[in-house]
Amino acid sequence: MITLTHYLILTALLFAVGLVGVMRRTNLLMLFFSTEILLNAVNIGFVAVSHYYGDFTGQLFAFFIIAVAASEVAVGLGLLILWYKRNGSVDLNSLQMMKG
Amino acid sequence: MYEVIAFYIFSILTVGMFGIVVMSKNALYAMSALAGGMIFISGFFFILDAEFLGVVQIVVYSGAIMALYAFGMMFFDTTRDVSEKMRSKKIAYTLSTLSAILIVVILCMPLVSENIQASYPAIENVGNVQMVGLILFTKYLVPFELAAIMLLVAMISGIVLASKRMDEHLAIEEDDLEDIKELR
Numbered sequence: 122m123i124t125l126t127h128y129l130i131l132t133a134l135l136f137a138v139g140l141v142g143v144m145r146r147t148n149l150l151m152l153f154f155s156t157e158i159l160l161n162a163v164n165i166g167f168v169a170v171s172h173y174y175g176d177f178t179g180q181l182f183a184f185f186i187i188a189v190a191a192s193e194v195a196v197g198l199g200l201l202i203l204w205y206k207r208n209g210s211v212d213l214n215s216l217q218m219m220k221g
Numbered sequence: 222m223y224e225v226i227a228f229y230i231f232s233i234l235t236v237g238m239f240g241i242v243v244m245s246k247n248a249l250y251a252m253s254a255l256a257g258g259m260i261f262i263s264g265f266f267f268i269l270d271a272e273f274l275g276v277v278q279i280v281v282y283s284g285a286i287m288a289l290y291a292f293g294m295m296f297f298d299t300t301r302d303v304s305e306k307m308r309s310k311k312i313a314y315t316l317s318t319l320s321a322i323l324i325v326v327i328l329c330m331p332l333v334s335e336n337i338q339a340s341y342p343a344i345e346n347v348g349n350v351q352m353v354g355l356i357l358f359t360k361y362l363v364p365f366e367l368a369a370i371m372l373l374v375a376m377i378s379g380i381v382l383a384s385k386r387m388d389e390h391l392a393i394e395e396d397d398l399e400d401i402k403e404l405r
Contacts, residue, residue, distance in 0.1 A: 123228045126328070128265075131232050133324040135239060140320045142243035144313045150248060150290075150297065154255050157286070158239050161262050164278075166327070172269040176339035177356050180271050184357070187274075187281050188368040192375030194286050198293040199382030205296055 128169030135162035149201055149211040153194070160190045224268060231264045248294065256287045273350045 139162060142155030164183040171179025201211055208215050238258035245251045259282040266275035341356050357365055 123225055127228065128269075129328055129330070131235075133327050134236060136327075137320060137324065138236065138239045138243055140316065144316050145243070148248070150293070151251060153290075154242050154251055157255060157282075158242060158258070161259065161282075164274075165262060165265050168266055168269050168271045168274060172271065174339055175342050177341045177343065177352055180274055180353060181356060181361055183271075183274055184277065184353070185364060185368055187277060188372060191281055191286060192372050194289050195375040195379035196382070198289055199379040202293060202296050202383045211297060 125169060125173040128173075129166060132162050132166035132169070135165065138162075147213045149204075149213060149216075152213070153197055153201075156193075157190065160186055227264065227268055231261050231268070234258075235261045235265075248297070252287065252290055252294065255290075256283050259283045259287070270349060272348075273353045 136159060139155050139158035142158060143152060146152050146155060164186055167179040167183040167186070169179075171177060171183075204216075205211050235258050238254045238261060241254035242251045242258065245254065260279060263275040263278040263283075266272075266278055341360065343352060347355075
């Protein structure tokens with residue numbers, strides 16, 4: 122029988138995969154992919170909690186997270202294209218102008 | 222029984238796909254694996270009786286967001302391998318510690334919240350889509366409208382940011398036109 126703990130472990134696993142991506146990638150497009158993984162992992166957790174406690178709030182929260190992800194991609198990709206036109210690279214190291 | 226089999230199959234497939242996304246050096250492979258992983262995640266939503274979210278996941282993530290990424294990739298050089306250089310180990314260690322603490326907190330949550338009460342419990346003989354609509358348009362009407370405004374703002378900003386001086390980059394330059402005339 123699949124319990125809530127199974128789903129939470131899966132959520133934690135996927136979140137860890139996304140965090141590994143955020144930590145080891147330096148390409149900005151790949152960083153966007155990793156943030157999508159993080160958001161999806163959290164969505165699974167919300168829906169699982171919503172199912173096992175019989176409460177619909179979790180599903181609605183996941184719905185709003187999907188809306189936020191969609192607008193994040195629209196704005197982020199626009200900025201990324203602008204940066205690529207200016208610098209010819211979407212690498213994080215090219216964003217380092219102040220050499221801090 | 223089928224639920225258990227489906228859960229494990231979808232878990233292995235999702236973790237594998239997202240592993241490819243994180244580890245692959247090719248941007249196109251990463252994008253395709255991400256699209257696959259999104260569809261497998263919608264399988265979890267169907268197992269958990271959240272049909273509406275499952276459909277939204279397929280339509281919005283695998284449809285809209287991946288199409289947007291594919292469109293954005295036309296601007297970037299995707300045939301070249303993604304360069305990876307780890308510079309500071311300190312940040313990686315700090316983030317690893319924080320994520321480990323976070324995972325422990327996530328897994329302990331059901332233990333400390335035993336006496337949790339459902340604020341919007343499911344009603345008998347009402348389907349998932351109908352129930353989501355009922356709650357979305359009564360209790361969550363204001364956040365819903367705000368999300369609509371947010372999506373509108375995001376759409377306008379995406380158009381403005383990506384299309385600014387796009388005609389200069391896509392149109393043939395005057396010099397190129399003269400070259401073509403000389404060739405003829």
